[in-house]
Amino acid sequence: MSIAPAVRGRAATATAGRPPARRRRPLTVLLLCWLVVLFDGMDVNVYGAVMPRMLADPGLGLDPATAGTVGSWTTFGMLIGALAAGNLTDWTGRRPVIVGGTLLFSAGSVLCAAAPGAESFGLGRFVTGLGLGGVMPVCLSMVMEFAPGARAALTAGVLMTSYHVGGMLATGLGLTLAAGSGWRAVFWAGAVPALVAVPLLLWLLPESPAVLLAKGRTDRARQLADLYGLRLRHATAAPQAVGVRARWHAALALFRGPGRRATPLLWAASFCGLLLVYGVSTWLPQLMRAAGYGPTSSVAFLLVINAGGIVGMLIAGTVATRFGVARVSAVWFLLTAVGALLLSLRLPLPVTYVIVAVTGIWLFSAQVMVYATVPALYPAGQVSAGLGWATGVGRLGAVMGPALGGAVVAHGAQRWAFVIFAAAGLTGALAIHLAGRTPCPSDS
Template identity: 30%
Template sequence: MQSTIKDLIDKSAMSKLQYATIFVCFLMNILDGMDVLVISYCAPAIAKSWQVGPEALGIVFSSGLAGMTIGALFLAPFADHMGRKKMILLSALLMGASIMLTAYTTSVPQLILLRFLSGIGIGSMLASTAALTAEFTPNRTKDFWVSFVISGYPVGAVLSGMVAASVVPASGWQTMFQWAGLASFITIPLILFFLSESIDFYLNKQPKLALEKANGILGKMGLPQLHKLPENTSKAAGIPVKRLLDNDFKLSTIQLWVALFLAFGCLYFLTSWIPKLAETTGLSMSLAIYAGTVFNVGAFFGIIVQGYFSSKFGLKKTISIFLILTAVLMVVFKWFIGSDWLLFLFALLGFTLQGGFVGLYAVAARMYPTEFRTTGLGWAIGMGRLGGVIGPAVGGVLIGMGFLMASTFMIFAVPVFFAGVVTFYIASKDIS
């Protein structure tokens, strides 16, 4: 029965309900990007206002990243039990409340706690929106739509920077957090009224009134109604986290985790050090301020292009090429030092690296079945973020030891190269 529904979705034109679901998920990831980066844009003003040093701010940044890891690993999997829509709503409430309350903090410990809580919401939001998008889109364009939804993240990062540039100097950093929190709360009615629960979830978990609710969604999509629910086998499925390492998924799961760990490590090295890189490698002052922006603009277009080519030529091949091209760009970095062309290189790095590693989310969305798809996505993201913790720290150690930026870039080209190789050999039969 489920295969019949999937076949109908694959063969039918996209409905307004499916586009509405994609739009809301895209919007939620824009908020994700805004909420992650808002602390970075407000950090100088907070440091000046509270007279705190970089060490304290470093803990604040790390607490947000730790929260995102916890959210992806331990909160997101509950979406496989309670539903994707409910988890997206819970994540939005958690993000909105913690971001809004941040505006009223008066100490670093309060700031650390609230950044940790907002990180939990951000981590679970990303996995839940990717899973829901995968379950509402046709097989032929699934990779594109999952990548498109996640491309909201760099869009939010850019928008957050543009808003902060005018709001923080004029009204203070507290106002920026108030606006960011309000933006999250405004989306809650959109989730309630325009976001639909996954049909796959209703058919697998079979909560109360599952048949009526599934038929309601099918009717809005112009698809035939169901007369009964399929046999409920979810209780025999085992604990979802353990299922990730079952014989059918063990090798491909480990390969996916390794690829994301390596790619995230390189990504967070770059995002953490781009401002410093722009300052120390000869980029003119007038252009240095745009380094982070062009990196995220490049990321948006890279994610969209990757999604398109993945739908045409296959996920593994496309992602591998993107990640290996990133390694090549990092090797040739030294020839751009001292030139304003460095800004163009940052844009290319955003294009290839973020385009590539976001494609790995689409791999996870395809690789795992509905019963534990959000768990699979959450744990993949969580394992990747562990690399995100290590990458900037290793970069700092290397730079502190006296390594030149060019040498450091060449060192980080190695893990992202291997991320591309590992991706190409992911063993799952469900990934082209």
């Protein structure tokens, strides 16, 4: 269960009769989560960055079809990790889930580096996915909780930029470290999060006051709220139900309440969005190389599209605030479809770089804005469940994207991959547009 933030804004004073503790800055939480999500983005994108070299390694025994399957194992692991993260958070808290997820995806990278064949490499990527799946949503919940209320959206956008910085870092490793030391060295570098981030998390990252409050540890929650200058809401309601059964009932309620018409449309848009994100991240270098571009340029396209993603994250919120989130998300999906179709053409290298960059602007933030439409589609009590299930169903698209790309490449029809991506963009645009036109909860 996603626990709604129980803290917002700044506390005016310390509790009466108690000496004020030395304040800590909520910025620390953002910086730590930013670092973790950076490594998340690096691990997701590193497979695509080194895939051309892996396919050329006869000792590994990886072919395009198997490579697509392995990419789906990664995202399937992320799906399981994301679903498990809710129960683990209920039982242990957000801090242990972030630390444990970081250790797990680092261990998966080590398994990949040492893998003697394609099957054991796939197992390593599955383990990596298990760790990656829970880290992103829990980090997002943490920074939203510790951010001042007026800056919560901005803070979330800043956090999401780290994913694309991680993607650029993965590309840099693919262009430099892999070129000199082989593809295995890049996966050995994936152990760095366990060595660098985990000690910092154990030292500096606090537990979520919202989780502590839900678990009945009110004194500790109040102490942390005072320490970080947060306002703690009093727990007057009965404890919320947790566990698998509670989540299943919450999902059924999404089809019965005021947002019932929007639910399948929102899920379809999320499915298409994550199919695009993970399909493109996994296969872009190999697709561009098959289109006739050189090996260095093909991998560099992954860096460029992630650079575009950073720009998109910074501007999408501002544009959506003015014109409407669902409307802008639909336009972004359409522009992604146009970009994918243009990439199916053999154009001059500088033109292709520009197309890849602007496609990155639309592609990644289109998916984020799907999530941003949730508060407008459901009543307040269903927003958490609506967001959680849209994310979970979207993970199925993340599983399918790499597999589809692998199947198309295996049959030597690389241009059709871009057509499939364009079709996903068009479908996502239609779905989120129609979702945005459903009656608001207050109208029902």
